[in-house]
Amino acid sequence: MVEDILQNFNIKAFESDLLTWYHENKRMLPWRESRDPYRIWVSEIMLQQTKVDTVIPYFKRFMEKYPTVYSLAEAPEEEVLKEWEGLGYYSRARNLHTAVQEVVENYGGTIPDEKKELGSLKGVGPYTQGAILSIAFNQPEPAVDGNVMRVFSRLLLINDDIARPRTKKHFETVVREVISKEDPSSFNQAIMDLGATICTPKSPACLVCPVLEHCRAFEVGAQAELPVKSKAKKQKPIFYAALKVKNADGNYLIEKRPETGLLANMYQFPMVPLSEVALIDIPKWFKKEYGVDVMLGKRDGDLKHVFSHLIWDIEIYEAETDAIEVADNRLRLASPDEMKKLPFPVSHLRIRGF
DNA sequence: AAGACGGGGTG
DNA sequence: CACCCAGTCTT
Numbered sequence: 001m002v003e004d005i006l007q008n009f010n011i012k013a014f015e016s017d018l019l020t021w022y023h024e025n026k027r028m029l030p031w032r033e034s035r036d037p038y039r040i041w042v043s044e045i046m047l048q049q050t051k052v053d054t055v056i057p058y059f060k061r062f063m064e065k066y067p068t069v070y071s072l073a074e075a076p077e078e079e080v081l082k083e084w085e086g087l088g089y090y091s092r093a094r095n096l097h098t099a100v101q102e103v104v105e106n107y108g109g110t111i112p113d114e115k116k117e118l119g120s121l122k123g124v125g126p127y128t129q130g131a132i133l134s135i136a137f138n139q140p141e142p143a144v145d146g147n148v149m150r151v152f153s154r155l156l157l158i159n160d161d162i163a164r165p166r167t168k169k170h171f172e173t174v175v176r177e178v179i180s181k182e183d184p185s186s187f188n189q190a191i192m193d194l195g196a197t198i199c200t201p202k203s204p205a206c207l208v209c210p211v212l213e214h215c216r217a218f219e220v221g222a223q224a225e226l227p228v229k230s231k232a233k234k235q236k237p238i239f240y241a242a243l244k245v246k247n248a249d250g251n252y253l254i255e256k257r258p259e260t261g262l263l264a265n266m267y268q269f270p271m272v273p274l275s276e277v278a279l280i281d282i283p284k285w286f287k288k289e290y291g292v293d294v295m296l297g298k299r300d301g302d303l304k305h306v307f308s309h310l311i312w313d314i315e316i317y318e319a320e321t322d323a324i325e326v327a328d329n330r331l332r333l334a335s336p337d338e339m340k341k342l343p344f345p346v347s348h349l350r351i352r353g354f
Numbered sequence: 355a356a357g358a359c360g361g362g363g364t365g
Numbered sequence: 366c367a368c369c370c371a372g373t374c375t376t
Contacts, residue, residue: 053362092359123373124373125372145372229369231368
């Protein structure tokens, strides 16, 4: 029970030590320059599963291009995906795009400060909901991510497996009890900063921790063993040949991926599944699949690309075609300059080479 | 509850 | 190469 866990935990002293440290040491980040809920929202979506240093340049470009919910709502999806190119988890961008359109349609362009309404927006789950409510609207709502679970698992010596959904629920209950009612915005951001700079996953800097005297893990020397997290399963490799098919005009054959699933709506060079097709049969397979005649050229290296759940093992080939137009609606012929305006996943940016 | 869904950083 | 990470959606 939460009451038992918080026995002998000095909530007020903890809050005071944490917030004092935060006000003197908080990181200056682009999304902390105002409390504009839209900027907080965009930052929180970008920060899902992504490091601060990676996000900063994307956030700046994104806010310059789409300063308001209206500008983002009116943008073409392909353009939004282009802004997201390289960040990964592209459904975040597509969901955010859909969600700002919901805000414009249903809330007159004002981001709702009510929990249920906010949480109903596409891509806004329990964490983001709590982050926006606390950071932008100063409501005492927990915003529990892996970072927060790490900090509190150590502070309160909790050894539940943080990979389990019920454990996250548990931490939400704990944070709801502990969170500052005076300044929930600073409280949640302080925990995040603490987790990012001091209470780090490996070799935490306990000796300079502002809340060291509240930490039960440090008291018993268990900080390195927490949090407990079950291992992810190993990824399965999939073997492909990626074809850089060029015609006499110097245009390349590129393909738009399906609107659902992996890398939805992103562009790529056509990929031949080598588990089903022998190298010698590629032209025949390509004709049957896409209706385009190609001549396989020379090998142009290889690429291994690791995703969370699978690995692409790709042989890259140059190829030629006489085609100057294509019928298959997945395909199009594009010049290098045209390709640069379209969203490609990192793997195919590498294959492209420019 | 488990799997799908990207990419970069670290030791 | 193994492991880590500012989650959400679907099944």
